[in-house]
Amino acid sequence: MKSDVIIIGGGLMGFSTALQLAMRGLRCTVLEKESPGRHASGINAGGLRQLNRNPAEIPLTVEAAKMWRSIEALVDSDCDVRFPGQLRVAESADDLDLLEQRAAMVRSLGYEHEEMIGREELYQLAPALAPHCLGALICREDGYARPFHALTAFRHKACSLGVEYRVNTVVDAVERERGMWRITTRKGEFQAPVLVNCAGAWAGHIAASLGEPVPLKPGAPMIMVTERLPHFVDPVIGAAGRKLSFKQMQNGTLLIGGAHMASLDFHKEQSEIKWPKLAVSARSVMALFPQLKDVRIVRTWAGIEAFTPDNLPVICKSSTAEDAYHAFGFSAHGFQLSPLIGRIVAELIVDGISSFPIEPFDITRFKSS
Amino acid sequence: MKDHYQLVIIGAGPAGLAAATVAADHGVEVALLDEQPAPGGQIFRAIEAAPVERAEKLGPEYRRGEKLVSAFRNSSVGYFPDTRVWSLSARREIGVINQQQARMITADQVLIANGAFERPVPFPGWTLPGVMNAGAGQILFKGSGIVPSDGIVLAGSGPLLLLLAWQYLRAGVKVKAVLDTISRVNYIKALPKLPSALLVHHHITQGLRYQQTLKLAGVELHNGIRDLQAHGNESLESISYRHKGSKQTLKTDSLMIHFGVIPNIHLSQAAGCDHFWHKRQQCWRPELDKWGGSSIDGILIAGDGGGIGGARTAEHAGRIAAFRILHNLGILNQRESKIEAAQDRKWMKADLRIRPFLEKLFRIPDSMLRVPHDNAIVCRCEEVTAGKIRSAIAAGHSDSNQVKFFTRCGMGPCQGQQCSQAVAHIVADKTNTPLQQSAQFRIRPPLKPLTLGELASIYPEERE
Amino acid sequence: MFKRLDESPRQTVTVIINGRSVAVPQGESVAAAVLAENIGYSRTTPVKQLPRAPFCMMGVCFDCLMVIDGVPNQQACMVQVRDGMHIERQHGSGV
Incomplete structure (x- = not known):
């Protein structure tokens, strides 16, 4: 079958791109090797975080935050968003220094979304927190959404504008022939003049077949969820000195992440929980909320995600092939950016240039290494 | 409880008791872990404590358990009642909670003997x-x-x-x-x-x-x-x-x-053993060789957890698996374990002869398994109805795991054990795919709730 | 409704079920003791606040969650009665 654009990868980036292209009148086909949002898009922690991002990502994250504020206008669903703010707590004077430097740096770049708050305000915002904390870096506009609901909303909206998608469609070969991309899959052949690589942890294969290999490393960050608890904390909580992201979801469960990695057999797509590392997460939670000691963990998982050496994504036009584009390697913090990524890729395809500063995300940056 | 055993058996029903007794009698260091406070499993539940008058009313099959339990009591098996297994890995690491103490133990051989539950x-x-x-x-x-x-x-x-x-x-x-x-x-x-x-x-x-x-x-x-x-x-x-x-x-x-009853495959799934849909028994069960060996080395399964055969078959299967384990541990050679198991094999074969008849007679109509009423709650924990599942499927969530993601069906404390089959039937029906091809819920440990404090206590030295 | 069979008396312990002292046989599960008391429902659900009672009695269904000695979300069918134990209906997630 023929379309204007073929997008490899039926995750959030793929459907966001498809949606934006469809809004600009292009016909897109999304090819997904399993089911929509099977990996990083469906199983991430749903954080809508501008806080503490790499400076290169700040212009993007700030714009993406605006998009999330009015996400319903874009995808006809609020994706169950909440904006109670995200905190990065200081537990020592050193932590406090670190966070203050960070706040100053962000201010110096001309942004105001991150600011320091003192002890008093911290305990107003999170009274359940253990009493030893000294202050926090906060982004008041931050929050979270339900990732699989967001993915479904993007998919539905894209499809309502004519986007087609194919599941269980593993791509075997990508070839360029007389100005057309020919994609050979286990479910037949697809053709289009333009190709977008949104294949997440598998995007490295596609990039390599375009002659521009990327040192992409798959990983499986672990998450655990507890039983439902009475509501006791609003903002998403992290800590300067700990690998931790902690939030109480809409339904009362606690979602605890911390970027501790499961052991992963990438080829078999099987991850196995590393309990010793989750025990560290559990201890971090208990250090900040000692009252949660007897709370039961009901579920843990680890979804497959792709990490780049500098933990920054690849968002660019291909440096080797005509009419090919990349958006992958979000290194476990792509969810918040996803509505904007579709816009950027659509701009690159339709206008030839993005209105956002995406130079730091060019695929050629890995060449010298 | 020690950190390591030659053999860990999970479940003290007929299969687990029989296997533990045989293995211990051959000098194996066995730990038998069971959720219940006393041995017997569900079939011989409270067999030691039930007053005679009650046991009489329950009938002669119930009283068969007395012999099995007393042989076990006379063995040297390390018995751990009130013990929950919350994880099992392919490397035979077993997450355990016993007397409010969570721990991770290992074993050379694991026998899963945790039986069945009602469909x-x-x-x-x-x-x-x-x-x-x-x-x-x-x-x-x-x-x-x-x-x-x-x-x-x-x-x-x-x-x-x-x-x-x-x-x-x-x-x-x-x-x-x-x-x-x-x-x-x-x-x-x-x-x-x-x-x-x-x-x-x-x-x-x-x-x-x-x-x-x-x-x-x-x-x-x-x-x-x-x-x-x-x-x-x-x-x-x-x-x-x-x-x-x-x-x-x-x-x-x-x-x-x-x-009817279906195998409890939670542990074998968690370990990553291969399973298949058994059409006659209308359930998933692990792939087993004739000794009860699963697709993973060192993990064996005996009793109803390996496929429904009833209490007597479970007892035989437990002993047969034990003889294989004795061979795996180098205690019996292949010929010896074959000879030792022969009698149980014969009895088990005879006992199983009734199964094809029972399976046909008591077959549950597929129409019921598909949960025809939209207002029926399928997921008891998250209170998700059949109608909601069907509309999720209609919205393009075309396998069990997507249905779970979208509806929270199966995300409650029972870990999807009460709804996974019904969801599979509904998905198979709505998407016109054979059940044997449909995906089951992916296992999300801990298999039993574990507190943050318990998890942290297992690895006090671990740092970021 | 349930009743106890007329059997030879056994040693009992005293538990407090929803504020009422009850003598129950030693070694019994909390769920059994609660059912014998015919209290109707033992919890309400966290999503739709509907009444539930023990269903499987063997630890798989998690429908018998109750507040035992102040701790919510205890599987009543998996906990044995102890003298002086406080057993209460759980409402929703257990506040």
Whole structure:
């Protein structure tokens, strides 16, 4: 079958791109090797975080935050968003220094979304927190959404504008022939003049077949969820000195992440929980909320995600092939950016240039290494 | 409890007890872990504590457990009751909670012997107080001598349903009605399997005669009932069903249901063992070799957890697996383990002869397994209805795991054990794919709730 | 409704079920003791606040969650009665 654009990868980036292209009148086909949002898009922690991002990502994250504020206008669903703010707590004077430097740096770049708050305000915002904390870096506009609901909303909206998608469609070969991309899959052949690589942890294969290999490393960050608890904390909580992201979801469960990695057999797509590392997460939670000691963990998982050496994504036009584009390697913090990524890729395809500063995300940056 | 054992057995029912006793008698250091406070499993529950008068009412098959348990008590098995297993890996690391202490132990060999549980078949009203599993009723009877006081309706299908009615009758409990989903078709389909079943004077064929006893006692007995529903506000007030085409209503405050049993494969799934859909038994079960060996080295499965065979078969399978384990541990050579297992193999074969007949006779109609009523709650934990599942599928969530992601069906504390089968049936039906191809819920440990404090306590030295 | 069979008396312990002292046989599960008391429902659900009672009695269904000695979400069918134990209905997620 023929379309204007073929997008490899039926995750959030793929459907966001498809949606934006469809809004600009292009016909897109999304090819997904399993089911929509099977990996990083469906199983991430749903954080809508501008806080503490790499400076290169700040212009993007700030714009993406605006998009999330009015996400319903874009995808006809609020994706169950909440904006109670995200905190990065200081537990020592050193932590406090670190966070203050960070706040100053962000201010110096001309942004105001991150600011320091003192002890008093911290305990107003999170009274359940253990009493030893000294202050926090906060982004008041931050929050979270339900990732699989967001993915479904993007998919539905894209499809309502004519986007087609194919599941269980593993791509075997990508070839360029007389100005057309020919994609050979286990479910037949697809053709289009333009190709977008949104294949997440598998995007490295596609990039390599375009002659521009990327040192992409798959990983499986672990998450655990507890039983439902009475509501006791609003903002998403992290800590300067700990690998931790902690939030109480809409339904009362606690979602605890911390970027501790499961052991992963990438080829078999099987991850196995590393309990010793989750025990560290559990201890971090208990250090900040000692009252949660007897709370039961009901579920843990680890979804497959792709990490780049500098933990920054690849968002660019291909440096080797005509009419090919990349958006992958979000290194476990792509969810918040996803509505904007579709816009950027659509701009690159339709206008030839993005209105956002995406130079730091060019695929050629890995060449010298 | 030690950090390492030659053999860890999970489950102290007939398979686990038999295997543990054999292994310990050959000098193996065995740990037998069980959730219950006393040995016997569900089938021989409270066998040591039940007063004689109660045991008599429960019948001779129950009392068979006495011998098994006393042999086990005389062995050197390290027995850990009240112990929950919350994880099992392919490397035979076993997450355990025992006496409020969580730990991770390892074993050279693992035998999963955690049996079966009653097949959850959702229908409108099955979550009402007053509705419970027939097996639960039997556990109350065995463990506590607690029985229904105002008459009871038993509904569903399977040997246990009739057995419980018979046991209640012996205890003087009023049984209002037994409503069986078995239809005439089942009898016709099962008939060719009957001669082979009758070759063994099996206790279950004996059980079929309970029907006669029940009729003589004046119990209302209906076969071929359909469209079972339970009604009530805070608790059960009445039930309705269709029989011979017409709708019937029955006032009752107690309904016990039973739709056969299915293997508890939670542990074998967690470890990553291969499973397949068993058409005749209408359930998933692990791929096993003739010794009970799973697809993972050093992990064996015996008893109903490996496929439904009943208590006697479980006992034989437990011993057969133990002889294989003895070989794996270098205690017996291949020839010796073969010889040792021969007698049990023979008995087990004879005992299993009745299964094809039972499977045909007590087959649950597929129409029920698909949960036809949209208002029936499928996921008891997250309260997700069949209608909601169907609309999720219609919205493009075309496998069990996507349905789970989208609806939270299966995300509650039971870990999807009560809804995974129904979801699979609904998905297979709606997407027109054979059940054997449909994905099951991915396992998300801990298999049993574990507190943050317990998890942290296992690895006090671990740092970021 | 449930009743106890007329059996030879066993050693009992005293538990407090929803504020009422009850003598129950030693070694019994909390769920059994609660059912014998015919309290109707033992919890309400966290999503739709609907009443539930023990269903499987063997630890798989998690429908018998109760507040035991002040700790919510305890599987009543998996906990044995102890003298002086406080057993209460759980409402929703257990506040």
